[in-house]
Amino acid sequence: MGIDVDPNWWKTLFDEIYLITDARSVCDEALTCREIDVICELLPMKASHRILDLCGGHGRHAFELCKRGFTECTLLDYSRVLIDVAKTRAIENNYSVDFIQCDARNAELPSETFDHVIIMGNSLGYIQEPEADIKILTEAYRVLREGGWLLVDIADGTTVKQSFNPNAWHEIGKATVVCRQREIRGDFIRARELVIDKHKGLIRDQTYALRLYDSEALEALFRQAGFSKFNVHINFSPHQSDGDYGFMNNRMIGLGQKD
Numbered sequence: 001m002g003i004d005v006d007p008n009w010w011k012t013l014f015d016e017i018y019l020i021t022d023a024r025s026v027c028d029e030a031l032t033c034r035e036i037d038v039i040c041e042l043l044p045m046k047a048s049h050r051i052l053d054l055c056g057g058h059g060r061h062a063f064e065l066c067k068r069g070f071t072e073c074t075l076l077d078y079s080r081v082l083i084d085v086a087k088t089r090a091i092e093n094n095y096s097v098d099f100i101q102c103d104a105r106n107a108e109l110p111s112e113t114f115d116h117v118i119i120m121g122n123s124l125g126y127i128q129e130p131e132a133d134i135k136i137l138t139e140a141y142r143v144l145r146e147g148g149w150l151l152v153d154i155a156d157g158t159t160v161k162q163s164f165n166p167n168a169w170h171e172i173g174k175a176t177v178v179c180r181q182r183e184i185r186g187d188f189i190r191a192r193e194l195v196i197d198k199h200k201g202l203i204r205d206q207t208y209a210l211r212l213y214d215s216e217a218l219e220a221l222f223r224q225a226g227f228s229k230f231n232v233h234i235n236f237s238p239h240q241s242d243g244d245y246g247f248m249n250n251r252m253i254g255l256g257q258k259d
């Protein structure tokens with residue numbers, strides 16, 4: 001039997017449990033540092049630049065930029081839970097970040113404002129309609145100033161398909177087990193995730209689906225959004241050890257500049 005997915009799964013999955021199940025990728029400060037090192041190598045960044053962390057989740061990239069002296073960061077995400085987690089951490093650490101909770105397809109931000117937009121950690125491909133990611137990148141293009149850059153860090157669909165693993169499980173700490181069953185249908189990977197707390201029992205049984213992009217499809221996306229200058233870097237994996245990290249170990253980075 002196939003894995004059925006509610007098309008609105010992405011509106012509710014990104015909560016406190018996600019911060020546990022994906023902790024190996026999104027709650028590892030050394031790994032986030034390595035990701036920001038790569039951003040700083042690829043983009044002509046200055047501390048005074050305005051940076052939008054689009055689909056920025058609980059703020060790990062925006063905060064690492066703050067630590068490195070960047071003073072004009074904005075984070076936009078749909079998840080109220082993750083925005084609240086980020087706001088609390090910003091207050092505790094005195095990080096100056098603006099937060100916006102909304103759908104990236106209609107970013108509630110003025111045009112021609114940002115020097116750089118970053119979309120990190122495989123945050124595209126969640127909405128089933130093919131136009132959805134074009135809308136997100138079109139919004140990124142709109143809010144960039146002339147000459148500004150968009151950087152997208154996303155799973156490399158070619159490698160994900162080649163190294164496809166239909167079943168995986170891992171433990172988080174002593175208490176939590178995450179089990180994933182997966183299938184590929186066309187350009188979508190579908191997954192069912194069971195999260196078991198050894199004391200409380202089953203705490204999540206959720207399905208989700210992701211559109212996979214290869215480098216050509218990513219380039220087409222950038223071009224449809226208006227970027228005429230594009231290049232891609234493949235073989236990006238900030239993880240230092242082998243393992244099944246969901247879609248987070250085989251990534252590529254697309255770069256586009258607004259004319």
Ligand SMILES: C[S@@+](CC[C@H](N)C(=O)[O-])C[C@H]1O[C@@H](n2cnc3c(N)ncnc32)[C@H](O)[C@@H]1O
Nearest residue numbers: 014026055056057077078079103104120121123
């Ligand atoms: C895998 S998480 C990555 C978060 C963050 N970029 C990171 O690397 O830690 C994907 C994020 O994209 C956000 N997201 C997905 N689709 C979105 C949309 N249409 N509008 C706003 N946020 C969205 C989710 O809420 C989630 O926080």
